[in-house]
Amino acid sequence: MTAAEEKYRRLKTSLKEMGSAAVAFSGGVDSTFLLKVAHDVLGDNVIAVTAHSYSFPKRESEECSAFCKKENITHITCDTEELDIEGFSENPVNRCYLCKREIFTKILAVAKEYDTANVLDGSNADDVGDYRPGRQAVAELGVRSPLCDVGLNKQEIRELSKGLGLPTWNKQPFACLYTRFPYGTKIDKQRLEMVDRAEQFLIEMGFSQVRVRYHSDLARIETDAEGFKLMSVEANRRKIHAKFKDIGFTYVSLDVLGYRTGSMNENL
Secondary structure (H helix, E strand, O other), X not given: OOHHHHHHHHHHHHHHHHOOEEEEOOOOHHXXXXXXXXXXXXXXXXXEEEEEOOOOOHHHHHHHHHHHHHHOOXXXXXXXXXXXXXXXXXXXXXHHHHHHHHHHHHHHHHHHHOOOOOEXXXXXXXXXXXXXXXXXXXXXXXXXXXXXHOOOOHHHHHHHHHHOOOOOOOOOOOOOHHHHOOOOOOOOXXXXXXXXXXXXXXXXXXXXXXXXXXXXXXXXXXXXXXXXHHHOOHHHHHHHHHHHHHHOOOEEEEOOOOOOOOHHHOOO
């Protein structure tokens, strides 16, 4: 038995002991894997809860619904309004804490309504690094992180997901749209929509790993090696510039370091 398989075995044992659970489901690699395993172990005693807000693209929401329908999992959605939280729109460095507290307070209410004993999130062992104040909110509210508890990291989760036949095993990482803004830059619905439209356009062009970082009238694109190849074509660059200008950006730049998680934390 490999290390990943042993952690997987312990995960199933832990979930079985819980009896029932509400999984915070974003449709990403981690939460999809956790939801699948929890449903395999606990059956109808598991529900998936997806929080909708302006930071959650429509494409992700549709993928969540489709997965739960295919797996015959009860799927509940709830609306969150982080932008209504006092001070949140100013994008403070504890933004993630405020956001996670809002989201999981709503999910906990859903879990109580459905008489579910535990609320679970998909944090994994790799998430203990970087600057993640949202983890504090999760801990304060008593939300459990079973993937992290058994020590499963992202690569192991991908490998196990592939073995389970999950379509997300090789899905590119996704983070909420709030992460596209430098701390201290005001966030509003219009700016979120600009970023969402810009990223959706790039995805439709064939970019798979891509972020559009908002810097006032400048859009900074982070992408991977394949994205750099697409950007090397002059026709593509002109097409992107024209679309981004239509969206509301004046300038468009390509980050020479490419895509990386937590790039907005580099100046902290």
